[in-house]
Amino acid sequence: MRILGVDPGLTRCGFGVVDMAGNRKAHFVDAGVAGTQAADALDARVLHIQQAMQSWLETYQPDVMAIERVFAQESVNTVIGTAHASGVVIAAAASAGVPVAWHTPSEVKAAVTGSGRADKASVGRMVTRILNLDSVPKPADAADALALAICHGWRSGVIGTGINMSTNVQTHQGSVPKSRASGGMTPAQRAWKDAEEKSRRGR
Template sequence: MRVLGVDPGLTRCGLGVVDGGGGRAVSCVAVDVVRTLPDAPLARRLLEVSDAVESWIGVHRPDVVAIERVFSQHNVRTVMGTAQASGVVAVAAARAGLPVAFHTPSEVKAAVTGAGRADKQQVTAMVARVLGLTEAPRPADAADALALAICHCWRAPMLDRMAQAEARAAELARRHKARLAAAAKGASS
């Protein structure tokens, strides 16, 4: 599975592509950070992020796009910009026909470091170790994008199994209700 991980942001948007094999084997394909000028018009900045993501999708052909779920921050302006960048990334993925998965920062940290409250240095160090990189990706947005992709590679199989189990349980419940209804109808005849 090839995953494009995106750490959304207006000033810096991290992009990382990871290939995941069976088990926990993952490898880095590409990593970069899209930068936009803070004094540029908002629409222009969002277009630059969207264009970069569309280009990465075209070049790297991911199977899925994993985006960091926006969480409440103290600075409303920052969270709004992050949410807007996240939205244009999701639209770019949808236009390409790709599924989009959202992961919270604590899910990503827990998956990569084992601790949901790990700091940026711990995440960066573990990303470098897990991917066998000779040096840590910089800035932190790049490491976070790779961490998102790793997280999705490791969590997706479990999430798929859970969804399949839920679908089987729903089908069994539907069949059971139908049998009960048929038995009740037969008893009343």
């Protein structure tokens, strides 16, 4: 399964592509960002993000796109800008027939680090380790996009766990091998469960 992760933003929109094998082994394909200037007109900035997204879709032909769910936890201007970018990215994916999956920041952090409160540096280090890279992807938006892709791959119904794209059902079995699915949860899986429960309470 090829997954395109997107960390939406108008100033910097992160993109990350991974191939996820059936054994949940993630393989790095590419990562980068599309940036715009705050001084530019809003319509031009939104168009640039849309065109960048279309380019990534055409180049890498992902099976699914994973995007960060927008939370109003920062300044109003930041949230609005993120929402603008999210909208055009989602529309571009839908236009290309690519399914879209949403993950909260806490879910992504818990997936790759085991803690839903991990900082960006910790996420970057774990992404580097998981993908067996020589260095942490830069800028942080690219690393976050890769983390989104990894998170979705480990939870996806396509490989037997997580979000089932056909039923919209979520489970908490993220990266649990089938032989352990009925047993106790690891710290990372408990963190996933806590993050999902907090997300549902906040909806």
